[in-house]
Amino acid sequence: MQAISEAESRIMEALWRKTPLSAEQIISTVGPENGWAPATVKTLITRLLKKNAIAGAKEDGGYFYRPLIARADWVQSESQGLLDRLFKGEVAPLVAHFAEHRQLSAKDLRQLKALISKIEDDGK
Amino acid sequence: MQAISEAESRIMEALWRKTPLSAEQIISTVGPENGWAPATVKTLITRLLKKNAIAGAKEDGGYFYRPLIARADWVQSESQGLLDRLFKGEVAPLVAHFAEHRQLSAKDLRQLKALISKIEDDGK
DNA sequence: CATTGGAAAGTACGGGTGTAATCTGGCAAG
DNA sequence: CTTGCCAGATTACACCCGTACTTTCCAATG
Helix, strand or coil: CCCCCHHHHHHHHHHHHCCCECHHHHHHHHHHHHCCCHHHHHHHHHHHHHCCCEEEEEECCEEEEEECCCHHHHHHHHHHHHHHHHHCCCHHHHHHHHHHCCCCCHHHHHHHHHHHHHHHHHHC | CCCCCHHHHHHHHHHHHCCCEEHHHHHHHHHHHHCCCHHHHHHHHHHHHHCCCEEEEEECCEEEEEECCCHHHHHHHHHHHHHHHHHCCCHHHHHHHHHHCCCCCHHHHHHHHHHHHHHHHHHC
């Protein structure tokens, strides 16, 4: 249901990038990326199965895994937690923080302005 | 040096709110807040000492603890990690995400606009 | 100097995590 | 029908974390 660990999330990311994937494919993408033995990847897959975060099924000749939770949902709970714990749930201070630490690129600024305009237009 | 755990961060937050604090003070602020036995709080203090995240010293009649790392630094590494893992290091997509999930209050919008104006003025 | 009170260290223990090997059982191919 | 491969389960093990108690050691106080 919940609490996908860091290592497990690497598997999820692979499946979110491309779904479905066979065990073999997961191992060959995610293994080298992280320096994991095949057995390790299989353990992570097992744990994700147990957590109902993914499902495996045989389809047209092979056995494939698919994510059962949407990346957006996961991102939501992860980032919501951080926002609450560190910034009292307010988005602006978070952005201000990044701004102070020179983490706001010109590209970010452009995108942010566009985003704000869009939101205001929608509300109109 | 690193990796302050969730529970440990509660102690840090108390010390960041008011520094220095005695063990007694930490226990009586942080204990009830989290439903922790005094012994638990002391364990967390010990672990933070071992991690060099705080320091204890006797000063004018009592024994007091002070944080050794700045809250801003901690917030920085925590949020940077999330930003990198979830949003490829780009701030705008993060804000966009919150916007989509109705997490952007009117107040946030106001503050964001002010923030952006300020940044642009500074750059001028 | 002896006692005491508190800080720090040590011990405990169940659960999660990272890392990994092996066992098992069913399906497919020969 | 038998055999082999592969998914899933089991087992392993050290470390971190949450939760907590007990022991040790130092410093101040009487």
